[in-house]
Amino acid sequence: MELTPQAVKPVIDVQNLTKDYYIGEIVVRALRGIDMQIFPGEMVAIMGPSGSGKSTLMNMIGCLDSPTSGDYYLDSLRVSDLHDDELAIVRNQKIGFVFQKYNLLPRIDAIENVALPLRYSEDTSNMRQRAEAALESVGLGDRMRHKPNELSGGQQQRVAIARALVNQPAILLADEPTGNLDSQSGKEVMELLIKLNQQQNTTIVLVTHDPTVALHAQRTIQLFDGLIKAPEAIA
Template identity: 45%
Template sequence: MVNHILLHNISKNFSNQEFTTEVLKNINLTIYGNEYTAIIGPSGSGKSTILSLVGTLDDPTSGQIYFNELDVTSIKKDKLADFRFEQIGFVFQQYHLLPSLTALENVMSPMVPRKVSYDKKGQAEEMLELVGLKDKLNSLPSQLSGGQQQRVAIARALVHKPKWILADEPTGNLDVESSENIFALLKSIHQEYQIGVVFVTHDSEFASRSDRIIELRDGSIVADYRKGDPT
């Protein structure tokens, strides 16, 4: 069975004392792990909100989200962190590296409070080598370029060998060459390690080179097409 994520009748509202804003409206969508999937749309369309919900960082106002047959919206809060650790790696536009830690320590950080069956340091070194930073293990984030920092963030997302990588504007802060390198790295990881990749982007060129493009506007899916579909 292909790994998949199912969003069933998902809505998300944000409320304050005066207003309620409907950010996502009755989303029904299945994302497959064997597809490199781009989510596009203008600012405020709900792209990052979908990623946050799929990543179990937030709860939908209504609806269910399934990872294969598991309804993650029913998992108790104290168990969600374990689920995320086992299943999901996150890559963000802002990198979110800890400035006082080396590249190696940043990659090891998700494993620090956990018991694992493998050597933590060895696993982190392996991931940094995978992303081309074998010679930067002891460098602080301030000693790395933006592209190198994003590679550290990708290594950190991969260190527990998740089933899915969720990337929110992973090239948004990078120059053209670094953006191309990060896009290519994520795609090679997807293909070589059979890790599902879902990435939010404003870059239409990168989106056009994905296997599937899901387009949002005003909280609704307005287009959903795959490479090779008739235009």
């Protein structure tokens, strides 16, 4: 942390975050007090075995779920106690999601999939142009009218990345982005993410269990039993 100047505020600031689930009478303590800061322009991997709480943490960072206790500041906005609809606006404006299974809508073509977040935005002007620009930035300017089933897995994931970027979010949250891809496509998607991080200074949070993916990140956060394990920073 001493590497980062004090003047720069973290884009993600998680303080003593806990999350309990109830399965019947049994309390599952998925997160047991997470402290974590991620700064603008960083590319961070969150790793951990299954059951370690990394999915829960990702849902918290992605504002898909509310913590049981603790504070979460996203882009200086306290989001840990927002209502559902306020969280929806935060997700729309501040977070770009990339899922393992792409999650593109099969009925509509690439450009409409990319434009989907814009439909839920306040600013619905120039939707087409903004979606086109996002698709071009992931190198799919020539595939705009293709439906998801007319695209390869790698291309679909790039459409999903374009969709995540279209609203110019504060962070890109990628959950096992290469998990469904063959190694060549996976490599291309990782290269795209690295390029976005380096050239456009996009803050990227990767959730993965694949060490080779994590290697591309500047640092890795290891989760174990709902807690961050030992030294946060790796060279």
